[in-house]
Every structure is written in structure tokens, then in C-alpha cells.
Amino acid sequence: MQTRDVDYRCEEANLRGYLAYGNAAGPRPGVLVFHEGLGLNEFAMERARRLAELGYVALAADMFGARRQGKNLQEIATLVGGLRAEPEKLRARGRAALATLAALPQVDADRCAAIGFCFGGSVVLELARAGADLKAVVSFHGVLATKLPAQSGQVKASVLVCTGTEDPLAPPDQVAAFEDEMRAAAVADWQVISYGNTLHGFTNPAADGSMMRTALYNEQADRRSWASMQSLFDEVLT
Amino acid sequence: MQTRDVDYRCEEANLRGYLAYGNAAGPRPGVLVFHEGLGLNEFAMERARRLAELGYVALAADMFGARRQGKNLQEIATLVGGLRAEPEKLRARGRAALATLAALPQVDADRCAAIGFCFGGSVVLELARAGADLKAVVSFHGVLATKLPAQSGQVKASVLVCTGTEDPLAPPDQVAAFEDEMRAAAVADWQVISYGNTLHGFTNPAADGSMMRTALYNEQADRRSWASMQSLFDEVLT
Numbered sequence A, B: 001m002q003t004r005d006v007d008y009r010c011e012e013a014n015l016r017g018y019l020a021y022g023n024a025a026g027p028r029p030g031v032l033v034f035h036e037g038l039g040l041n042e043f044a045m046e047r048a049r050r051l052a053e054l055g056y057v058a059l060a061a062d063m064f065g066a067r068r069q070g071k072n073l074q075e076i077a078t079l080v081g082g083l084r085a086e087p088e089k090l091r092a093r094g095r096a097a098l099a100t101l102a103a104l105p106q107v108d109a110d111r112c113a114a115i116g117f118c119f120g121g122s123v124v125l126e127l128a129r130a131g132a133d134l135k136a137v138v139s140f141h142g143v144l145a146t147k148l149p150a151q152s153g154q155v156k157a158s159v160l161v162c163t164g165t166e167d168p169l170a171p172p173d174q175v176a177a178f179e180d181e182m183r184a185a186a187v188a189d190w191q192v193i194s195y196g197n198t199l200h201g202f203t204n205p206a207a208d209g210s211m212m213r214t215a216l217y218n219e220q221a222d223r224r225s226w227a228s229m230q231s232l233f234d235e236v237l238t
Helices: A042-053 A073-084 A087-102 A119-129 A172-184 A219-236 B042-053 B073-084 B087-102 B119-129 B172-184 B219-236
Strands: A002-010 A013-021 A028-034 A057-060 A107-117 A136-140 A158-164 A190-195 B002-010 B013-021 B028-034 B057-060 B107-117 B136-140 B158-164 B190-195
Touching: A002 A042, A002 A087, A013 A042, A013 A087, A028 A042, A028 A087, A028 A119, A042 A057, A042 A107, A057 A087, A073 A087, A087 A107, A087 A119, A107 A119, A107 A219, A119 A136, A119 A158, A136 A219, A158 A172, A158 A219, A172 A190, A172 B172, A190 A219, A219 B219, B002 B042, B002 B087, B013 B042, B013 B087, B028 B042, B028 B087, B028 B119, B042 B057, B042 B107, B057 B087, B073 B087, B087 B107, B087 B119, B107 B119, B107 B219, B119 B136, B119 B158, B136 B219, B158 B172, B158 B219, B172 B190, B190 B219
Parallel strands: A028 A057, A028 A107, A107 A136, A136 A158, A158 A190, B028 B057, B028 B107, B107 B136, B136 B158, B158 B190
Antiparallel strands: A002 A013, A013 A057, A190 B190, B002 B013, B013 B057
């Protein structure tokens, strides 16, 4: 497997992504990985490598610039809040990552998808709402609310939301509002998987409740949601 | 593959199930199949055969007696309504099917599960609520409401609900109430998969909107929900 850093820009920001791909010949489907509020760290990189093992060209994007990390809740709030307040800026950064991935010679630009965790989950949903050329987006414990709801006919991607029923960042009324948004926008393919007894951050083994009491790894939900992502990719990327 | 009718009783009712199993040696996991309001017909039998192909011993139960069929909405309402009005009777019929399956020499009684479609979906949920010895129950477009909500600690089965977001028999507020029920009863393992753009009856190719305008086959949701059932069975039955 090959891995390397990839520098790219979005307006004034210098972004440093992380690329992983196997040795299979010919253009392959590409998958973007959008990090949590913690920033592009080993967790997102490991997911990129797992995708590479599955045969995809995976680019873990850097949404904060200079691979900045959120080391505590306050730093995360500042980094995430700055982009959430300006959804067009957030979308532009997401699109810059997609353009970088799609331009790689290893990648079949017509077969790209995006996954995201926590903050990254909202990024992939924003890209879908913006009508990005993605076959699929998968949000893992992402925030589902938006300032710019999807407009009718705009979403091209198959949308899969994997959420914990006890996630205080995506409570039941937010899930219901998201479903209403998908309905109103006549999104052609969308599904929501709700895991019982599951809190925020369920895919990240480092989520032990110490930084955020309500973020807790759940091996079962992690495994199930990853398998559901693979099934969707088998459908739409091959 | 072997298939044959299996007669069994529940109180005054004569029930005629349909058994399907392959030729693998040794006791195998057993799966009950509970039919729609239409009664035990070719649809449920075909699902039993598919389960047999996957290595399970499958018994398609007869909930109405004498393999009675609902030929129109009025007949279905009478057949289903009679059992819904008496949930203990409905549960007893479900348990009779489970006892019949578990007693078969081919079956490992400690590894049984139940799936159900439409009316049969509510049957498997009632069995789970009653604390039946099932490793898993899967409801496909079932009604989720109950007269006898699960009590804390009573549910042993892993619960998977596959539902269409546009199913008028399981509208969003019913799904929300079901999730509250699972929470309140501290069910150890439960998940809900909501398929967008999907109506009632999505697994049955015969559902073409003619008998019930809001029951419509959806090949994608059918395939996805069956795959999710298989994943759960891989987890808990092997």
C-alpha cells in the first residue's frame, strides 16, 4: 500500500491531506474521508488505509488547514464553529478535497464517494446538499442539521446516515427534521440507520468518555456501520 | 433441499406451517418466518426456502389456522384484527411455532431467530417483548405499536426493525414511540433502519399498489433489508 501527504489549497487555506491506495492497476473509485472535530489525525488516516485495502483510492481531507488539531473541547468548538458558521466556506473546503482526489491519475472521477465522522459527517452531508459529484456519502455520528437545507432535485449522492439513538449531537427531533429535509428535497436514495444504546463518537476506539462524556466507542455499532458503508459502496461504486 | 408441511396446534387452532431445510449434517440454527396479513402463502414459503439455502432450518408459521388466506383488505382486517385485539393469543400462536421449530431434530434450539413481514413483523416484535428464547428478531415493514410494551430486562433477542419512511402503517411518530419503548425497556441490542422513498410491503414483488395503494415493492430496500438480516444472523446465530 502507498501512503503520502497531499498538499492542496482552498482560497487562503493551505490544506494537507493524507492519501492511501493499493497497487491495483487502472483508475479506481475514490473515497474522501472527513475527520472529526479533533482534526485529521491517526483515526482518519487509519480509515483511509482500510479503504485502500478494500480497493479504493482514499484521501483523508484536512478541513482545518495545516493539519490543525483540536486538543480539547474549546479548541474543537473554535475550529468547527468557524466553518459551521460559514457553510459555503465549509462546502468549498470539501469540494477542494474532492477536486484533489478526482484529479489523481489513479482515480476514476466518475466513481467517487465521501465518508465522514462527527464533524466530518456534517461535511459529507453538506457536499451532498451542494450537489457534489459523489455517488454516495456516509455520515457516521454526524450532526444532521444545516443552515442550507437541500433543494429539490439537487442531491445526486446516495445518502446513508449512521447514528446512535443516544447521541446528544443528533437527537431524535434532529433525525426527524433531517428525514423531512430528504423528503422535501426528493432525494432519490437515502437511508438512516439508528443504533440503540449508542452515543456519539461510536466508531472511534479513543472515545472513552473522558473528553466528552457522551462520546463513547461502541464496537458493535462501529462494525455494523462500516459493513453498511461497504454494502452501499458495493452497490454504487462498482 | 427438503420442504414439507408441518401441522401443529395452539389451543383450539389447527395450524399448518411450511418447513424448508438443506442437507447439512448436525443441528442447525432455526428461523421462523411470519407471514403478512395475506396469510401463509408462496411469498413466505419462498423466504423460508431462501433461508434454507443459507443453511438455516426455516419454518414458515401459520398464524391464522388451516392456512387461511386474506384475499382482500376486509378479510385481512378480520384475520389480523382478531389476533391484534388479543395480543396474548397472538403471542401464544407465535410461541407454538417456536416450540414446533425448536423441537425438530435438525434444529439447535439454542440458536433460533424469527423474521416477519407486515403483520408478521408485529408478531416477531411481540415474541421479543414476551421474552421468547430467540437470538434475534427482524421486522420487515411491520407495525411497531403494541398493547403490551416491553418491560425492563424482558427482551432477550437482538431486535432489527427495517421500515420504509413513507409506510403509513409505521409513520415517524410510531417509530419514535417504538424507540422510546426499546429505551425504556433497556433492550440490550436494537436497531432501526429507515429506508427513504419506501412504502409499506417493500419486500413483496406482488405489492404493486393494487390491493393497497400504499404497499409497493422496492427492490433496493428489499435487497438491503435482507442483507442486513443476514449480517445480524451471522453475528448471533453462528
